[in-house]
Amino acid sequence: QKKIIIIGAGVVGCSTAYYLSKMGQRNITVIEQGPLFETGGSTSHAPGLVFQLNSSKLLTTLANQTVECFKELSSDEKPSFHSVGSIEVASTPERLEDLKRKAGLAASWGMESFILSPEECEEKCSLINSENIYGGLYVPSDGIAKPLRANEKMAEFSISQGAVFYSHTEVTDFDVVDSQIKAVETTAGRFEADIVICCAGFWGPRIGEMAGVTIPLQPLAHQYVFTNDLQELADETEEVTAPLIRDQDRAMYYRQVFKGLGIGSYQHRPLPVEIREITKYGETKEMPSVKPFTPEDFEKPWQDSLKLLPGLTQAGLKRGINGIFSFTPDGMPLLGEAQNVRGFWVAEAIWVTHSAGVGKAMAEWIINGTPSLDLELCDINRFDNFALNPTFYKKRSIENFEKVYAIHHPFMPPETAREMRVSPFYLRQKSLGASFNEKLGWEQPQWYDANALLVENYKNAIFKRKGWAAEYWEPTIEAEHLHTKQYAGLYDATAAKKRLEIKGEDAVEFLQKLTTGNIDISVGQVMNTFMLNELAGIKDEIRVIRTGEAAFLVLCTGAVEASWIKRHLPIESRVAIQDVTAATCSLAVIGPKASDVLQSLAPEFFTSKVWQPGQAKELFIGNVTVLAVYDSYLGTEGWELFTTFAQGLQLWDRLVESGQPYQLIAVGDRALENLRIESLKLRSGKDFWSEHSPYEVGLHHMVDLNKQTFIGKEALLERNNEGPKLLAITLELNDPSIVVMGYEPVFDEDTAVGFVTSAGYAYHLGKGVVHVLVLPEAVKASKELSIEYFGERYTAKIIRESVVTV
Ligand code: FAD
Incomplete structure (x- = not known):
C-alpha cells in the first residue's frame, strides 16, 4: 500500500484519515503540530x-x-451532531423572496424545508422577536456539529485500522524528486511518503510553498462572541435545543450554548491575516487561530442582534474572539492533487459543514482515481496562472468574505481584481459599451449598449423579463438574439473554451483513448465527442479539429480538462500538449447573413457553398491567417474563426467593417446562451457533468462502442445495464409570460423529481424553455410536470425526451 501522510488533525485531516481507513487504506500517518484534538x-x-x-x-x-x-x-452521551434545525430569517422583503427561491433549491437538492410566517418563526424559537422580520426558512435537518468529538471518534477508528497520529510534530519541509513527493521532513524526523495530503487549514499556503505548490487562499479573521445567560434559557440543561438562527440581511448567525448564545458576525470590515503573521501552537498564549477581539467591530452587530433577539439586552456580552479561517477567490474549497507536484494532494478551505463529505471524496479520489461526485468546481487545478497571483486571490477572497451573506444573483459579476485577462478586441468592445462579466479571468461581454438602438426595431417581438429574471438583464440582450437570427452576429468566443494543441506521432492513439468517438477523422474535419472519466461520467464534451496528420486543436469547456488531459498522457508517449488559449483568440460569425459577410472578405474561400457542417479550413482574411470551422451549432449557420492573439484585432476590424452592409453586430454571451437553449442544445458542465453518463443525457450517438477501448468504456457498459438514474430532457412552460433562471425544482404532482439545469426563452415557441435532469419514472409520454419558481408552480410540457439505450 502507498504511504500516506496527512498534515493537520483538524476536522478535515481527521475526516480524510477516517474515510481512507474505511476504504481499506492502512499505511496512514497524521502529523499535527498542536495537541490532539484541540490542536x-x-x-x-x-x-x-x-x-x-x-x-x-x-x-x-x-x-x-x-x-x-x-x-x-x-x-x-456524546452526540457529534445535534439535529435542532435552522431558521433563516428575512429582515427585508427581498430576503423573503430569496428564501422562497432557496426553498425551491432545497427541493431541487432533495432536502426538506418550509417557509414560515414571522409568528411561526417565533413559535419555533421563542427567542426571536417576530415584529422585525418578514418570515423565515426552516430546515429541520440542519444542526450543530461537534467536530472535536467527531475527530476523536474518527481518529479512534483510523488508529484501530493501523493509522498513526503524531501530535506536537511540525512539518518543516518536503523531499520532492522529479516533481514527485518522496518524503516529509518534520520536527520528529523524516517520513517516507508516496502521497501527502495537506489539510493544514489556513497554514496551507505555507505548507504549499515548501512543496512548490501555490495554494490560493486568504486567511481572514471573523468575529464570534459568547453572551451571558439569557433569562429565557434559565431552565435549560442541554447544550443546544433551540434551532440555529441566521439573519443574512445583517450578516449574523446565532446558536444556543447552554443558557447563553454564541453569535457570529460577517458584518465587520474584512480582517485579512498575512501568512507570515500566523503563529504555531504554543508561540502565543491564545490559540494560533485566534486574534484579539476588536470590540469596535461588534458594536453595530450587537445592536442589530438586540432587535432580533431582545432577550440579549438583559444578558449582555461575555467575551469574543476574532477567529481565523480560509477564504478562496471563488468561495469554493481547494481539493485534489497539485498539477506540478505528483503525490501532493490538497484539502483546504473547507468548513466543518462540508468536512466529512470532503474526507469521503478525497478518499475515493486517492484510492479509486476518480471521486463519485464531480469535484471540478473545487479542483485545485481550476486556476490558471493569473489566478495564482496573490493580487488576484487576496482581493477576490476578501470580496467573497464581504458578500458571504449577500443575495447572489447568478449573473452578478465580481467587483474586484478585474481585467486579469482581456481578448485582443477588448478596447473595441468597450467603445461599443460592452457590459462585461468574468469567465476564468477573461473579461467577457454580456451585451453591448451600442445595440440598445435595436430594441425599438424588435419591440413587438422582445420577451420582457420580470422580477429576478430581469435583474442583470437588458432588453438589448433580446434584440441581439433576434437580430442575429435575422442578420448576423459577431461573438467573441475567446473565453468560451480552452484551446489545446495536441501533436505528435502518438496523438491519434492518445486522443482515441481519451474520447468516445472515433477521432481518426480526415484532416480538416471536426468532431464533437465526450471524454469520460473512469466511472463513465462525462468529464467534458470536447471539440476535436484535425489540423494535420498528427496534429489536433482540442476545445474544452471547463477549467480543469486541460490538466486532466495532461495527467492521462503516458510518460513514454510521443505527444506534445500545449495550452494555446492565451496565445490565440476566436471569433464566431453567425446568422443567415454570416456567409455574405465572409464572402465579401474572402470570396475565394466562401463563394461556393462548399462547406459541410463540421468542416475546418485554414484560410486568409486579408493579412490574417485563420482556421475557420463551419457550424450550425445554434440552429443557424456560422463560422468560428481562430487566429493568433497578435492578429485578432485586425480580424475583428475587418469583420466589423465588411459586416456593415449585412447588418452584422457584435453580440454578447447572454444572447448566445439563449440561442443555445432555444436550439435545445445541452451544454457540458451545465446540463450534465461527470456524475452523468452519455446515455442519461440522451447523447448516446456520441459514443462509438465499436472502438476497442476508451477511458470509461467498461464502466459505461456496466452503467447502461443498471439503467439511468436521471435523464436530461427539455420542457416548455405552458404560461408564456414566465421564464425561470436555473436550479428550480421539477415536480410530478407533488413529488420533486428533478431540477432545472438551463433556462431561457424560445422565440420560435413563444414560451420559456428549460433543460432539466429528472428521475426516469417522471418521463412518461404527454405527461405534464411543473416547475416551482419563487414558491409558485408552473406547468410544463415535455418537448424533448432523451434516448435511454443504445
Ligand atoms: P484546522 O482546524 O485549522 O486544522 C489544520 C491543522 O493543521 C491545525 O490543527 C494545525 O495545527 C495543523 N498544521 C498546520 N501547519 C502544520 C504543520 N506545519 N505541521 C503540522 N501540523 C500543521 N465552519 C462551519 O462549518 N460552521 C461554523 O459555524 C463555523 N464557524 C466558524 C467560526 C469561526 C470564528 C471560525 C474562525 C471558523 C468557523 N468555521 C465554521 C470554519 C471552520 O472552523 C473551518 O473552516 C474548519 O474548522 C477548518 O478545518 P481544517 O481541518 O481545514 O483546519
Whole structure:
C-alpha cells in the first residue's frame, strides 16, 4: 500500500484519515503540530453551525454527507451532531423572496424545508422577536456539529485500522524528486511518503510553498462572541435545543450554548491575516487561530442582534474572539492533487459543514482515481496562472468574505481584481459599451449598449423579463438574439473554451483513448465527442479539429480538462500538449447573413457553398491567417474563426467593417446562451457533468462502442445495464409570460423529481424553455410536470425526451 501522510488533525485531516481507513487504506500517518484534538486550528473553536443548503449542489451534497457521518459517529452521551434545525430569517422583503427561491433549491437538492410566517418563526424559537422580520426558512435537518468529538471518534477508528497520529510534530519541509513527493521532513524526523495530503487549514499556503505548490487562499479573521445567560434559557440543561438562527440581511448567525448564545458576525470590515503573521501552537498564549477581539467591530452587530433577539439586552456580552479561517477567490474549497507536484494532494478551505463529505471524496479520489461526485468546481487545478497571483486571490477572497451573506444573483459579476485577462478586441468592445462579466479571468461581454438602438426595431417581438429574471438583464440582450437570427452576429468566443494543441506521432492513439468517438477523422474535419472519466461520467464534451496528420486543436469547456488531459498522457508517449488559449483568440460569425459577410472578405474561400457542417479550413482574411470551422451549432449557420492573439484585432476590424452592409453586430454571451437553449442544445458542465453518463443525457450517438477501448468504456457498459438514474430532457412552460433562471425544482404532482439545469426563452415557441435532469419514472409520454419558481408552480410540457439505450 502507498504511504500516506496527512498534515493537520483538524476536522478535515481527521475526516480524510477516517474515510481512507474505511476504504481499506492502512499505511496512514497524521502529523499535527498542536495537541490532539484541540490542536489550536480553526476546528478548535468552530461553533459548528451546519446550514446545509447552498446554491451549489455539490456543497449541499458534501454537507448532507457530513451530517450523516457525524450522526453515525454520535453516541447518546456524546452526540457529534445535534439535529435542532435552522431558521433563516428575512429582515427585508427581498430576503423573503430569496428564501422562497432557496426553498425551491432545497427541493431541487432533495432536502426538506418550509417557509414560515414571522409568528411561526417565533413559535419555533421563542427567542426571536417576530415584529422585525418578514418570515423565515426552516430546515429541520440542519444542526450543530461537534467536530472535536467527531475527530476523536474518527481518529479512534483510523488508529484501530493501523493509522498513526503524531501530535506536537511540525512539518518543516518536503523531499520532492522529479516533481514527485518522496518524503516529509518534520520536527520528529523524516517520513517516507508516496502521497501527502495537506489539510493544514489556513497554514496551507505555507505548507504549499515548501512543496512548490501555490495554494490560493486568504486567511481572514471573523468575529464570534459568547453572551451571558439569557433569562429565557434559565431552565435549560442541554447544550443546544433551540434551532440555529441566521439573519443574512445583517450578516449574523446565532446558536444556543447552554443558557447563553454564541453569535457570529460577517458584518465587520474584512480582517485579512498575512501568512507570515500566523503563529504555531504554543508561540502565543491564545490559540494560533485566534486574534484579539476588536470590540469596535461588534458594536453595530450587537445592536442589530438586540432587535432580533431582545432577550440579549438583559444578558449582555461575555467575551469574543476574532477567529481565523480560509477564504478562496471563488468561495469554493481547494481539493485534489497539485498539477506540478505528483503525490501532493490538497484539502483546504473547507468548513466543518462540508468536512466529512470532503474526507469521503478525497478518499475515493486517492484510492479509486476518480471521486463519485464531480469535484471540478473545487479542483485545485481550476486556476490558471493569473489566478495564482496573490493580487488576484487576496482581493477576490476578501470580496467573497464581504458578500458571504449577500443575495447572489447568478449573473452578478465580481467587483474586484478585474481585467486579469482581456481578448485582443477588448478596447473595441468597450467603445461599443460592452457590459462585461468574468469567465476564468477573461473579461467577457454580456451585451453591448451600442445595440440598445435595436430594441425599438424588435419591440413587438422582445420577451420582457420580470422580477429576478430581469435583474442583470437588458432588453438589448433580446434584440441581439433576434437580430442575429435575422442578420448576423459577431461573438467573441475567446473565453468560451480552452484551446489545446495536441501533436505528435502518438496523438491519434492518445486522443482515441481519451474520447468516445472515433477521432481518426480526415484532416480538416471536426468532431464533437465526450471524454469520460473512469466511472463513465462525462468529464467534458470536447471539440476535436484535425489540423494535420498528427496534429489536433482540442476545445474544452471547463477549467480543469486541460490538466486532466495532461495527467492521462503516458510518460513514454510521443505527444506534445500545449495550452494555446492565451496565445490565440476566436471569433464566431453567425446568422443567415454570416456567409455574405465572409464572402465579401474572402470570396475565394466562401463563394461556393462548399462547406459541410463540421468542416475546418485554414484560410486568409486579408493579412490574417485563420482556421475557420463551419457550424450550425445554434440552429443557424456560422463560422468560428481562430487566429493568433497578435492578429485578432485586425480580424475583428475587418469583420466589423465588411459586416456593415449585412447588418452584422457584435453580440454578447447572454444572447448566445439563449440561442443555445432555444436550439435545445445541452451544454457540458451545465446540463450534465461527470456524475452523468452519455446515455442519461440522451447523447448516446456520441459514443462509438465499436472502438476497442476508451477511458470509461467498461464502466459505461456496466452503467447502461443498471439503467439511468436521471435523464436530461427539455420542457416548455405552458404560461408564456414566465421564464425561470436555473436550479428550480421539477415536480410530478407533488413529488420533486428533478431540477432545472438551463433556462431561457424560445422565440420560435413563444414560451420559456428549460433543460432539466429528472428521475426516469417522471418521463412518461404527454405527461405534464411543473416547475416551482419563487414558491409558485408552473406547468410544463415535455418537448424533448432523451434516448435511454443504445
Ligand atoms: P484546522 O482546524 O485549522 O486544522 C489544520 C491543522 O493543521 C491545525 O490543527 C494545525 O495545527 C495543523 N498544521 C498546520 N501547519 C502544520 C504543520 N506545519 N505541521 C503540522 N501540523 C500543521 N465552519 C462551519 O462549518 N460552521 C461554523 O459555524 C463555523 N464557524 C466558524 C467560526 C469561526 C470564528 C471560525 C474562525 C471558523 C468557523 N468555521 C465554521 C470554519 C471552520 O472552523 C473551518 O473552516 C474548519 O474548522 C477548518 O478545518 P481544517 O481541518 O481545514 O483546519
